[in-house]
Amino acid sequence: MTKGLFPVGGPVDREDLVGREEFIVSLVNRLQEGQSVMLAGPRRIGKTSVAHEVLRRLREKGAYTAAVDFFRFSGKRDFAYSLINACLENRTGIKKTLSILQDKAKALSGGAKFAIKLKDLEISFGFAEKKSDDELLDYALMLPGILADRDKKLMVVMFDEFQDAPRMTDTEIFKRMRAHFQAQKDVAYLFLGSKEGMMQALFSERKEAFYRFATMLPIPGISEDDWVPYIVKKFNSRNIQVDADMVKEIIRLSGGHPQDTMFLCSEIYYTLLETGDDVITHDHVRLGYERAMLALAPIFDEILDDLSARPQVRRVLYRLALGENAYEEGIHPNKVKRAIDLLLGRAVIERTARGSYVFVEPMFQQYILEQFQH
Incomplete structure (x- = not known):
């Protein structure tokens, strides 16, 4: 199918990765040395495109790679299947290896348990419905380390929208992941997230399971x-x-x-x-x-409607769009601060200096000005 001249609406091909070369090279080098990395920033700024190019280059260098997106999952089982398939694809070249193996098991066993050997990798699931979500999840989290050890390969796993992992279960999932990941050798992780505040907290606050697990790198502008x-x-x-x-x-x-x-x-x-x-x-x-x-x-409009449910946010947005100080007479400073914190957390604005902010998306800033002036 013919593509448009300029890519819109999703990850871009490598020839359309503008101004990212030095950053990509740095990520490849860090991950190749076994260092895990966290990238946080708003959606639509190219994180996923960069990550997929990094994984492509690592595969060229002989590494195993796997990529999964938490935005797509409805529960533990869904995530476990996706991660297992992404890992096994390195061996089979097939995107849904587990489904094919289970179909084969069903045909040959008539519904009984069936152990399938994938070369020297023993996978004994039986039928999915006979295994608990937790058993599947634990196997999935161990599999990157198993493959790296068996095949003497570097394994690099990319998790997109990582902050959404608790949506499929609960916050304990992070502790469970960390327990498996920290014991693995020759496995590096690339964590991506669009909610910058949540991602920063996950990797920088001492009480969090992933405290100092990955190097946090800023995503350069173009x-x-x-x-x-x-x-x-x-x-x-x-x-x-x-x-x-x-x-x-x-x-x-x-x-x-x-x-x-x-x-x-x-x-x-x-x-x-x-x-x-x-x-x-x-x-x-x-x-x-x-x-x-x-x-x-x-x-x-959807962004504005969502934000406007919070007190004072629309007024603060408009003042920031005008380039004015968000704080004004007659409005309690705490209310303004809460509004600013919300806008920062939603990656609508970013702080450039104390009391100074810019819009992440300047076209949204212009849209606000037009809407409020009508």
Whole structure:
């Protein structure tokens, strides 16, 4: 299937990973040496794309890899199956090895227990319904270490939306994981999470199970110097001319936010297709921006509706969007602080200095200004 010129709506291919090379190399080196790493940041800034490229490069170097996303799981069993399959794929090349093995067991045993040997790796599950969730979960958590030991390989496991793990069971899951992980040799973990406050607490607070288990690294932004040649090259690949100043205007409007910049460029591209033009002008950028804002409006409205359920948050959002001090006369400072803490926790804003904040997504900031001024 033909892809759009600019990737939108999900992880991007390696050729579209703009300005991330040094960071990717650093992650590969750390994980290859057995160091576990935690990356936290809001959704849609490219964490997952970076992580998958890191895993790809590690596989090229001979490592085993596994990737699972906690956002997709409904319970322990669901997670256990996913992790087991991701690990076994290194041996079989099949994404759902466990399902295939169990189907074979069912066919051959007529419903009785059946032990299947995968080369020298003994997997004795019988049927899933005959095993408890806890038995499956413990086996899944041990399997990375088992494979690393049996095959004399480095195993690197990536967990996406790691802070959501308790959603499938309870907070005790973190203690259970740590108990298994800390005993494993030649296994490194890459933890990703979109709720930065929760992730920071999980890995930096002494009372938490994963205290100091992984190195916490900041995710670098993408500079204008990286964006400009990439965007120019992409448009040129379709025989569309754009000068550097026009690209800088695009980056200013999107704030350099990874997905918003790609989305804005995509809308400008479709505007050009409709007009039949092959040189980008300010009018094309303006029309593309208007179209992008219209398309993003439902997402932004949902964020606003969610945040507005909390007292004082809308007012604080608007003042921050205007570039004003969030604190004002007549409003108790504690109420403002609670609102700011919520916005920080939801990764809507980030602190740049004491009392100074910027929006993670500048197009959301502009949307707020437009909504409040109507």
